[in-house]
Amino acid sequence: MNIEIMHRPGNAAAKVTLEPSEQLTAEAGAMIAMSGDIGITTTTHKKESGGILKAVKRMLAGESMFLNHFNASSQRGEIWLATTLPGDMMEHTLDNETLIVQGGSYVASEPDIEIDLGWQGFKSVFSGESIFWVRLVGTGKIIINSFGAIYPIEVDGEYIVDTGHIVAFNDTLDFTITKAGSSWINSFLSGEGLVCKFQGRGTVWCQSHKSSSFGQTLTSTLKPRSA
């Protein structure tokens, strides 16, 4: 499988080339074009595993409840993946490890990767941002997307990231939700509110913009809708 990401960072799209009979699992709706001989099956879970419970958990995470599985035929095929919002995409390879991805940033993965929700996310209920995190476990390539540009930060020790700017992080990192300033009142007034403090060693991928902030910027210019 070869992944090529084009038109970064504003209008990113991923071209995935599948060798004969290779497979790719992608978020429902992510495919924009593909070779005609690629087969597609839609399931509520990773093929041959999990079940409806996992699908419900995925739905709660803000992810689509359904996953599409693409199968190349006896010939090489290609699939183009894109996202709804303006933003970047990233290819990453997992080597028997775990990556935590913010709900909504998952795009696609190789079939050997287990897609699940980590309960680490439980703590972030208080963050006011996305509640759950998608947990990708295993070995293989993955594609994730962001709102705005995506950039990695190597953490060794401690690092603070605004919860809305986290795209993904290695689960070797421990995190706590904390206040940005020295006092709670200070943090609240600063507009930063709650932040995520990472501890340990690993990588955090951040996005340059926060979709909720952009949406709120638009609110005052949009016509109200009826309740």
Add this chain to the structure above:
Amino acid sequence: MSEQQNQQQTATAEQPGYAFKIEGRPDYSFLTVTIPANETLKVEASAMATMDTHINMKTKMKGGLGRWVTGESLFINEFTAEGGPGEIGIAPGPPGDLSHVYLHNEVIFLQNSAYVASTLGVEIETKWQGLKKGFFSGENLFLIRCSGDGDLWFNTYGAIIEIEVNGDYVVDTGHIVAFTEGLDYEVTMLGGYKSLFFSGEGVVCRFNGKGKVWIQTRLVDAMVSWVYPFRRVQKKNTTTSS
């Protein structure tokens, strides 16, 4: 990060057509065309951003009533460089990408909002797609048919990807920007019924044959749907609340 953006900065025509450059690809593409003396360029209404003072503008009805129905502006303006060559800057509405093709007695179909500009040798007309192809695609019932000889520019929201089709290729209906005439196409379901409702792909356009398809990486409609929850909620009796 991307060598594409750099190499795309200024593309100058090697085709027999007008000299032009496209800057700011793929996010904020802007087209500058040099119109030779006493020649004319057709431009989508309201897309002109800058021009030399000796360029003369005339408004023409082009494409007939069909363009009205397509929701596209009914007018195409004609810009003529009187007396000497002139430069015109063209900025399409949505932030996105621009592509150029030189038609050598060929035909290209455009999604109805993609047209930007063309030279006089290119005939522009709207074409009824037929109920099945148009209606079921959930997109537009009309396509713009561009034929003849000359330059043609078209734009998108999001980046443009050019795909060489040889055989069978599937494109999500909303993402189609343009395709060449040699291709046969039909609107079909992808996978089984489960895929129709839950795959998020639903109906797609299946191209067959040999030719080119241009697709866009983003959709205006999807952006609009995303914005919806950010609208304030108007309650009855009370004024506004969020």
